[in-house]
Amino acid sequence: MSDKIRLMLVDDQRLMREGMRTILELEPDLEVVAEAQNGLEALAQFEAAQPDVVLMDIRMPEMDGVEATQKLIKEYDHALVIILTTFDDDQYIFEALRAGALGYLLKDVSGPELADAIRTVNAGGALIEPSVARKMLAEFTRQPIASDSGATGRDPLTDREKEILVMVAQGLTNREIAQKLYLAEGTVKNYVSAILNKIDARDRTQAALKATKMGLI
Numbered sequence: 001m002s003d004k005i006r007l008m009l010v011d012d013q014r015l016m017r018e019g020m021r022t023i024l025e026l027e028p029d030l031e032v033v034a035e036a037q038n039g040l041e042a043l044a045q046f047e048a049a050q051p052d053v054v055l056m057d058i059r060m061p062e063m064d065g066v067e068a069t070q071k072l073i074k075e076y077d078h079a080l081v082i083i084l085t086t087f088d089d090d091q092y093i094f095e096a097l098r099a100g101a102l103g104y105l106l107k108d109v110s111g112p113e114l115a116d117a118i119r120t121v122n123a124g125g126a127l128i129e130p131s132v133a134r135k136m137l138a139e140f141t142r143q144p145i146a147s148d149s150g151a152t153g154r155d156p157l158t159d160r161e162k163e164i165l166v167m168v169a170q171g172l173t174n175r176e177i178a179q180k181l182y183l184a185e186g187t188v189k190n191y192v193s194a195i196l197n198k199i200d201a202r203d204r205t206q207a208a209l210k211a212t213k214m215g216l217i
Helices: 015-022 039-049 063-074 087-099 112-121 132-139 159-169 174-181 183-196 204-213
Strands: 005-009 028-034 053-057 081-085 103-106
Touching: 005 015, 005 039, 005 112, 015 028, 015 112, 028 039, 028 081, 039 053, 039 063, 053 063, 063 081, 063 087, 081 087, 081 112, 087 103, 103 112, 159 174, 159 183, 159 204, 174 183, 183 204
Parallel strands: 005 028, 005 053, 053 081, 081 103
Antiparallel strands: none
16 A cells, blocks of 8 residues: 555646646655546545545536535545635635635645645644635634633633644644654544534634634744
8 A cells, every 4th residue: 555645636727737746746755646627526536536635626617616625525524625726715715614624725835835735634734824814813803702711611721722722723733742742642632622622613723713812822
């Protein structure tokens, strides 16, 4: 079995797909195993291709990236999706992340940055391009949080939980957090689950935004 991260590229522009394939396959740990030109094709190919990470465009004919992400994750809960878009796609940011995307990057990202994002998401993390994160934070700050601690009627975060939440917000995986804190990876996983429950966050991306709102980062 190959140790490479298996990728599916979903974009209606053939040139974009070919360019991404060329750039990504320069990385020794990345392999493009499937391509699709719209969301319908991505859904049809996913089971056979079994990609580890899907790079998903948003604006496509037949089925756009938001709907495709929703359907992929509903049918395959292990699917990991990174949205690739342009500046004028801002209206889709929240829909795509609510759909379950773990990354949201602009198409002017460099090859090495995209490769690192793929590795982060594949390892269990989340990554959002800074300018996109600012828009999300602006939206999030308009939504009330039930208490100053960031918890929503549940127990406040302990110092250890706050420490781990900061690392989650920095994009560290459970394994990396465990190594830094000299804890078992399973212990960190339990901490992260407890944190998400306390602050009423669906995933690590929401947790990162709430950590910012709470003033932890």
